[in-house]
Amino acid sequence: MNRHAIVSTRIGDLTLVAAGNALAGVYFPHHWVKPAPSTLGEQVEPTGPVITEAARQLDEYLAGERTGFDLPIVLRGDAFQRRVWAALTELEYGETTTYGEIAARLGETAQAVGKAVGQNPLSIVIPCHRVLGKNGSLTGYAGGLKRKQFLLDLEEPVATRLF
Template sequence: MPQLSLHSPIGPLTLTEEDGAIISLDWGWGRDQTETPLLCQARDWLDSWFDSPQKQFPLPLKPHGTAYQKKVWAVVSAIPPGETLTYKQISEKVGGSPRSVGQAMGANPIPILIPCHRVVGAGGNLGGYSGDGGLEDKIWLLELEGVVLPRK
């Protein structure tokens, strides 16, 4: 599978393509680097997004996951930049529980592009984040998008 890495403000990221769609975004620098048209477009979009994060990802995504995870990820993909939903709000849309939504978020193979950083807990609790920097990455991404977070 073709992969292409990029430098970002939250560290190196690697995009992976399969059958004409992005299937993963991982923290770290990939071993192999292949500049396909799709991967170059995705890299360029991410470079631009880190400068001005007010747009949705326009390229095809095809994450591997269960039917339930894909339902959750579809709802999360529709959250506009600068806005958040709670785990409970998403569970009310797709079924399951806030915990099952959290598990789907933890299994998200394409963070940032499927913006799981926009999913938060009730009452100002941020929940978790799978990025290399954990919650620090989530806070950074939310603040980049203009979300005002409660300070403790």
């Protein structure tokens, strides 16, 4: 049975969805592809092990104190979406790619990859903010381009040190 809580972060409120003992969703207030309200479950206080731990790790990440997440997750999507989301999890902190590069690896079109990226239910945890448009241009993000730029800037110092 799903449940959700709204937590405040330095980039605004996030809705965290727990399914059993796993994190099933991280959504911005004006998320592009909103989940059906029935999939969120009951709204609860931001307590309980899954939501508390997800909120803690997100706070640490947004403060620049964490470069990855160690959370049990559950992904609901079709096989293609899960392939794209798996490709996103392979991106290291501070690493970026393009929709076209993922598409070439998966033998798909950039548009199909873009659609799957846009339906990522675990924003930030599955790092869709690390995907850029052709030639590295900043393109759409479920949380808005200002948040995407914030997340990329947050990770930039690590990426710069790698070169």
